[in-house]
Amino acid sequence: MRFSATTALALALLTAAPPVLAGGEDVVARDAWSRASIGTSRPGAAYMTLQNNGGEPVVVTGLRTDLAMMPMIHATATDEHGVSRMTHMEELEIPAGEAVALAPGGLHLMLMDLQRPMVEGEIFSLTVDFSDGEKISVEVPILGIAARVPAD
């Protein structure tokens, strides 16, 4: 049935009119938050949900912030033995019309090489770059070090 599914998809794409202009500008970030740090020697983490309101998948290719020299996307995976490991992700695809949650224990933005301490109550700006050259700017509130969820 793979062929027919593909055909159906192709037909759907061909008959979709007008073509949907899509890309990074269709992505909205919400529920952004991060935890305060102790000094600058250890990496920080930030979380958010990226919602793609467009009709095409978009790919996050980079992050920029003056808070950290090396902001990047990491994924934590916990296996059946209860062992957790972290891996670096070069890119992150957000499917058309879907949202990808960066939340504790899963995807997160790791903020390497902090340029200043992350102070509770402050906000930092983060730019998310997409493969189509578009970008969005996200304001990320810094919550307490023991925060578990985004602020209300």
Added chain:
Amino acid sequence: MTRLQKGLWAAVAVAALAAAGLAAYGSRAPNGTASAAPSVKADFELTGHDGVMRTEDDFKGKWTLVFFGFTNCPDVCPTTLAEIAQTLDDLGPKAEAVQPLFISVDSDRDRPGDLAEYVPQFHPSILGLAGTPEQIKDAAASFKIFYERVPEDTAPDGYTMGHTSQVFLFDPDGGFVRLYGYGTPAPEITADLRARIDAHG
């Protein structure tokens, strides 16, 4: 290939890699947590973040929560520390009966002083424990936990740690009671502890 086909093949590749990874892991894992549970015990000699040498005997008389991590861990460890901190707050006066221990598996970087500036920030009652590579190895063997150093160019000092992320509960006599899986919400841990403390008297 169409995007759909590419997606399917990517999914197959991910599944195959995951299966291979699990197979590789299974061959060197000390034990599955379920089958290992009866033989789990707390047997360690480590240094508290206050500089005091500690063994499991120091915590007899309390419900002891033990979990593992490292201070350069941006996601899993702060999340568990935050859940445990919330649990202590929610337990109110009953928290007196509970002693959480955060054991660093990163003996190269985490000395007691590093834990002293990190662990109490989450909650003053949580005690960080550090040790030499040998002491950590011995402690890990008693808890039947797994940890490893993983090269990662994008991590501080070029490595990160994989480690067991469950929380272990021991009763006031030092007997192993249960595991809380990673990500168990604070209210669930709180309710469980509250019931046990009440029943124990």
